[in-house]
Amino acid sequence: MSKERIKISEDLYDIMPSDYQDLVKSATYGKEDRGWKDIGTSKELIEQHSLCAGCPESMAFRYILASLPNPEDTVMVGSTGCTSLVFPMVAVHNIHSLFGNQNAIASGLKRALSVRFPDRTKDVVVLAGDGATVDIGLDMTLQAWFRQEKFTTICFDNELYANTGGQESGLMQKGFVAKMAPVGKLFDKVRLPEIARESGCHYVVQCTVSKPSVIEKVIRNAVFVAREIGPTYLQLYTPCILEIGKNSMEGLQEMRDSEKPTERFAYKEYVSEPAKQLLAEIAAKDKERKAAAKQLAGQA
Amino acid sequence: MSDYRVLPGPEHFLPPAAASMGIRLPNPGEAHINGVIVSEEKAYEEAAKQFLMAKVPTLFPGPLVLWAWNENAAKKATAIRHLYNTLKECVQPGQKPMLIPMPDYRPKYPKINPEVEINPNHPNLTIWHNKIDCCMFIGVHCHQANLSLKIIRGGTSCYTIAMCAQAGHEDAMLSFRDASVEKIMKLADWVRKLKGTVQPRLTSAKSGASN
Numbered sequence: 001m002s003k004e005r006i007k008i009s010e011d012l013y014d015i016m017p018s019d020y021q022d023l024v025k026s027a028t029y030g031k032e033d034r035g036w037k038d039i040g041t042s043k044e045l046i047e048q049h050s051l052c053a054g055c056p057e058s059m060a061f062r063y064i065l066a067s068l069p070n071p072e073d074t075v076m077v078g079s080t081g082c083t084s085l086v087f088p089m090v091a092v093h094n095i096h097s098l099f100g101n102q103n104a105i106a107s108g109l110k111r112a113l114s115v116r117f118p119d120r121t122k123d124v125v126v127l128a129g130d131g132a133t134v135d136i137g138l139d140m141t142l143q144a145w146f147r148q149e150k151f152t153t154i155c156f157d158n159e160l161y162a163n164t165g166g167q168e169s170g171l172m173q174k175g176f177v178a179k180m181a182p183v184g185k186l187f188d189k190v191r192l193p194e195i196a197r198e199s200g201c202h203y204v205v206q207c208t209v210s211k212p213s214v215i216e217k218v219i220r221n222a223v224f225v226a227r228e229i230g231p232t233y234l235q236l237y238t239p240c241i242l243e244i245g246k247n248s249m250e251g252l253q254e255m256r257d258s259e260k261p262t263e264r265f266a267y268k269e270y271v272s273e274p275a276k277q278l279l280a281e282i283a284a285k286d287k288e289r290k291a292a293a294k295q296l297a298g299q300a
Numbered sequence: 301m302s303d304y305r306v307l308p309g310p311e312h313f314l315p316p317a318a319a320s321m322g323i324r325l326p327n328p329g330e331a332h333i334n335g336v337i338v339s340e341e342k343a344y345e346e347a348a349k350q351f352l353m354a355k356v357p358t359l360f361p362g363p364l365v366l367w368a369w370n371e372n373a374a375k376k377a378t379a380i381r382h383l384y385n386t387l388k389e390c391v392q393p394g395q396k397p398m399l400i401p402m403p404d405y406r407p408k409y410p411k412i413n414p415e416v417e418i419n420p421n422h423p424n425l426t427i428w429h430n431k432i433d434c435c436m437f438i439g440v441h442c443h444q445a446n447l448s449l450k451i452i453r454g455g456t457s458c459y460t461i462a463m464c465a466q467a468g469h470e471d472a473m474l475s476f477r478d479a480s481v482e483k484i485m486k487l488a489d490w491v492r493k494l495k496g497t498v499q500p501r502l503t504s505a506k507s508g509a510s511n
């Protein structure tokens with residue numbers, strides 16, 4: 001797991017577009033403690049996107065891609081929605097599934113990768129919107145959890161169908177009036193984090209993407225737990241600023257307002273006992289490694 | 301045998317897959333020109349002629365040779381560079397050989413830079429922009445090559461050559477199969493051999509553009 005497998009042929013190096021040369025020279029593939037702090041100093045695995053200016057989803061993408069512990073051996077599965085506009089610009093293997101099928105595709109993919117590469121750690125991460133995860137794809141989402149499939153499901157929750165003009169979704173809050181849902185939502189927001197816990201997910205977090213350090217922590221935890229134990233689920237609030245009537249620069253404040261302890265996106269975390277044990281072991285190893293590195297730096 | 305011939309376009313908006321028109325792939329040791337099975341030797345000669353006739357003969361190396369994922373890929377890259385250098389030496393003033401990479405297959409919306417790369421999902425943009433009238437695909441995975449070759453045949457008048465490492469491509473106007481370092485070098489030898497014997501179509505109205 002390193003950059004060794006990502007080398008440009010020497011005789012054709014000069015004709016490669018600079019984006020690819022930069023990926024080889026300064027991206028963080030293979031770096032053990034890669035994280036959000038690499039943003040701005042290393043080549044990012046997403047450099048441009050076609051989302052709206054100021055879209056919190058683009059922040060979420062950057063933090064997630066910077067935090068994946070094993071990007072060169074990760075396959076992401078996307079679904080229809082705003083995220084599908086971004087995946088073509090991402091330097092991580094990815095598959096676009098049919099709307100709602102993402103967890104079924106990921107199940108097969110994870111199993112196939114385990115058979116094809118038994119000696120290599122391969123992570124599968126689903127990233128889809130709330131329509132794909134909770135409405136159209138709920139069957140596939142739940143069945144994957146029931147079967148204890150070992151991959152991470154990330155839901156970008158913007159509380160409606162954003163790129164089709166603002167229709168009501170299961171994760172929309174009660175009473176909200178959207179452009180294409182003029183009556184207002186009549187029932188409560190689906191409590192998917194609780195459903196995920198009851199369905200067998202070993203690590204479940206609901207939060208906003210206002211804090212990159214939090215995103216880094218939960219992404220790494222979710223991937224590690226999925227790798228060793230079973231399904232994990234992250235529900236990240238990425239408000240659609242256009243559909244809730246905000247300006248480009250107001251996305252961050254919207255997330256901060258929504259994550260207060262009494263609000264609907266207050267940080268929520270469920271960790272199963274085996275996952276707690278695993279995360280404690282990983283934390284201890286990390287601590288040991290950092291102490292050793294510090295000692296080595298001191299000697300130098 | 302089918303009467304259909306795989307010729308430079310623009311054929312129309314959705315050109316048929318040549319396979320559906322009865323064009324079959326060559327057997328080992330063979331190639332095809334316009335859908336007609338020929339000996340490999342004849343294909344080398346014709347490919348070299350097409351390169352030397354073209355105003356902008358271009359090589360499109362794909363991910364299988366751009367990335368040094370094994371030793372043979374790196375060797376093929378060296379051979380491709382040799383072929384490109386040979387083309388540069390053998391063309392006449394006014395002809396402009398190009399070497400443009402297809403680094404991966406991402407659709408790369410909203411745009412690509414057609415001066416520095418070609419994308420299989422809209423290869424016509426690079427061909428139109430650079431007025432490419434003869435190109436060769438090499439190191440492109442077959443399914444992406446088929447897609448691109450059809451788009452090129454549909455929307456441009458560019459002559460397409462496939463140096464395929466597998467069984468060849470019906471949708472190219474000329475296709476080799478079982479591409480190897482030796483075959484690329486041999487094509488370079490043919491280009492050198494025909495140097496000065498082929499009249500370039502510098503004044504021809506036919507260009508890579510679709511109009």
